[in-house]
Amino acid sequence: MDWMICVDDNNGVCFNNRRQSRDRSVTEDMLATARGRLVMTPYTAKLFADFADRVTVAEQPETVAADGDTCVWEFPPPEGISPERVVVYRWNRLYPADGHFAVPAGMTLQHSTDFPGNSHDKITKEVWVR
Numbered sequence: 826m827d828w829m830i831c832v833d834d835n836n837g838v839c840f841n842n843r844r845q846s847r848d849r850s851v852t853e854d855m856l857a858t859a860r861g862r863l864v865m866t867p868y869t870a871k872l873f874a875d876f877a878d879r880v881t882v883a884e885q886p887e888t889v890a891a892d893g894d895t896c897v898w899e900f901p902p903p904e905g906i907s908p909e910r911v912v913v914y915r916w917n918r919l920y921p922a923d924g925h926f927a928v929p930a931g932m933t934l935q936h937s938t939d940f941p942g943n944s945h946d947k948i949t950k951e952v953w954v955r
């Protein structure tokens with residue numbers, strides 16, 4: 826299973842049970858980068874409404890994701906899960922946050938690229954692997 830997650834400059838992912846930000850370019854890149862199904866919560870699925878045929882929605886995505894699928898997280902992922910790959914999108918901004926993310930131990934940065942977003946001048950995409 827792979828993960829995708831967006832973070833701010835302090836690795837914040839959410840504030841007051843809401844996403845910090847959103848960007849259409851990130852959504853499109855997630856669709857292009859995923860190796861299998863994109864699996865996400867109903868809250869996250871709202872961002873993918875135009876691509877409903879390409880996502881699987883579940884209250885607990887990790888329970889339905891198969892090998893090769895990608896869980897999209899907007900809140901810190903549950904502990905005890907060991908992804909094979911993590912794609913981190915960095916907003917390159919600082920937002921209020923009460924939920925944070927850390928790349929799991931034992932992962933190595935495979936590559937990092939920057940691309941322009943729709944609402945952010947620069948988004949950094951990092952791909953971490955086991």
